[in-house]
Amino acid sequence: MSRNEQELIHDFPRYYQESLNVLKEFGGPSVYFHVQCVKEQQSNFLSERHIELIYATLASWGMHRMGDPRTTKTKLHEYNDFKDSILKYKDKMQSFIENNFSDMEHSDYMTIIESLKEIYQGLNVSISNSTIVANSKALAHILPNLIPPIDRQYTIRFFTQDRDEFFYNNGKYRLVNLPGELEKQFELFVDVCGKIKILFDNIDRSIIEINKETFNTSYPKVMDNVIMAYVKSIPKPTN
Numbered sequence: 001m002s003r004n005e006q007e008l009i010h011d012f013p014r015y016y017q018e019s020l021n022v023l024k025e026f027g028g029p030s031v032y033f034h035v036q037c038v039k040e041q042q043s044n045f046l047s048e049r050h051i052e053l054i055y056a057t058l059a060s061w062g063m064h065r066m067g068d069p070r071t072t073k074t075k076l077h078e079y080n081d082f083k084d085s086i087l088k089y090k091d092k093m094q095s096f097i098e099n100n101f102s103d104m105e106h107s108d109y110m111t112i113i114e115s116l117k118e119i120y121q122g123l124n125v126s127i128s129n130s131t132i133v134a135n136s137k138a139l140a141h142i143l144p145n146l147i148p149p150i151d152r153q154y155t156i157r158f159f160t161q162d163r164d165e166f167f168y169n170n171g172k173y174r175l176v177n178l179p180g181e182l183e184k185q186f187e188l189f190v191d192v193c194g195k196i197k198i199l200f201d202n203i204d205r206s207i208i209e210i211n212k213e214t215f216n217t218s219y220p221k222v223m224d225n226v227i228m229a230y231v232k233s234i235p236k237p238t239n
Contacts, residue, residue: 001198002159002162003162003163004158004159004162004163004230005159005195005198005199007163007230008158008199008203008226008227008230009199009202009203012203012204012207012226013204013207015226015229015230015233016207016208016222016226016229018229018232018233019222019225019226019228019229020216021229022225022228022229022232028060029056029060030057030060030061031214031215032060033053033056033057033060034057034060034061034141034215034217035212035213035214035217036053037050037053037054037056037057037141038141038144038212038217038218039212040053041141041142041144045090045094045097046086046087046090046093046094046142048083051082051083051086051087052079053141054086054138054141054142055076055079055082055083057137057141058076058125058134058137058138058141059076061137075126075127075128076125076126076127076134077124077125077126077127081124082124082125084124085122085123085124085125086123086138086142088122089118089119089122089123092118092119093119093142093143096112096143096146097143099112099145099146100145100146100219101145101146101197101200101218101219101220102145102200102205102219106194106197106198106201109146109193109194109197110190110193110194110197112146113146113147113189113190113193113194114190116139117186119139120135120139120186120189121182121186123135123138123139125137125138129180130178130180130185131182131185131186132150132152132156132178132185132188132189132192133150133151133152135189136148136149136150136189136192137149137150137151140220140221140224144217144218144220144221145218145219145220146220147193147220148192148193148196148220148221148223148224149220149221149224150189150192150193150224152176152178153173153176153231154224154227154228154231154232155192155196155224155227155228156176156178156188156192157173157174157176157231158227158230158231159191159192159195160176161174161176163234166231166234167234167236167237169237171236171237171238196220196223196224196227199223200219200220200223205219208222210222
């Protein structure tokens with residue numbers, strides 16, 4: 001394990017508590033649509049409303065910016081394309097609903113994650129060629145008990161940069177590079193999911209409170225929140 005991972009496991013209660021404070025920075029549509037989306041997933045899996053709520057959640061999480069698509073790739077596909085690409089795999093994704101990240105052996109979990117390759121590569125979520133952020137966040141709202149949302153700023157940074165490398169000397173975050181090829185992006189998705197599962201299997205889960213009215217709606221989401229708290233806890237360098 002990296003130093004980041006060892007420290008997060010060793011001081012998990014601290015970072016868990018800090019994650020609850022970090023979440024106070026969020027609110028409004030980013031929390032509302034996430035909560036409603038997870039509830040709809042439980043009662044009406046991939047209904048029209050569920051898919052609409054996924055779309056709205058991704059937009060509120062910064063996955064869509066207004067402007068010319070030639071100059072900004074942070075844009076979601078048109079809704080019908082987005083919806084059709086999800087419904088194409090509805091039956092296969094529904095077969096995973098009963099599986100839960102928290103009570104699976106690591107090897108069984110990895111078998112499921114690796115079996116998502118066709119789905120991952122077939123989703124039309126973002127117009128960007130970088131799929132891991134948008135696709136993981138979409139899948140996290142389709143299978144919230146299995147898939148953690150993954151982002152570049154916190155998740156990928158946590159697993160690819162040592163804490164001493166998070167910042168340039170001027171205090172700005174270093175760039176986080178993602179692979180360009182879809183195949184490599186899926187491999188990174190699998191790798192990150194697996195590492196988050198290992199982290200979870202090594203922490204004291206008894207202190208975690210799942211609350212369907214907050215960002216702590218599932219164990220994978222809690223781990224995402226704690227990783228965010230860890231990265232945000234690292235102080236910027238001072239000149």
